[in-house]
Amino acid sequence: MAVxxxxxxxxxxLAALSFSEEEARRLVEEFKRVLSWIDKLREVDTEGVEPLTYVHQKGIMFREDETRPCPPRDDALRNAPQHTGEFFVAPRVRRS
Structure with missing residues (x-):
């Protein structure tokens, strides 16, 4: 696959990122290199090899959910860098 x-x-x-022309040129080369590694992996004979679904034999250890009281709203808002009324204010992260 060509990049x-x-x-x-x-x-x-899509990721709301911006790159200089030089950074973008380097990324093209890096992606080509990564995809060449993936192509190399596709050449490996995996006949008879069981798929690995989880690296630990026992699987994921879950814990029981525990309800805990929330901190009072005023305490939470007091620790916020910025808030309006009862709401936190966060900087915009995505351009329109």
């Missing part, structure tokens, strides 16, 4: 500048531009747009 192009257009692929990097599209991924950057």
């Amino acid at each position: 192009t500048q257009a692929d990097i531009d599209r991924a950057a747009t």
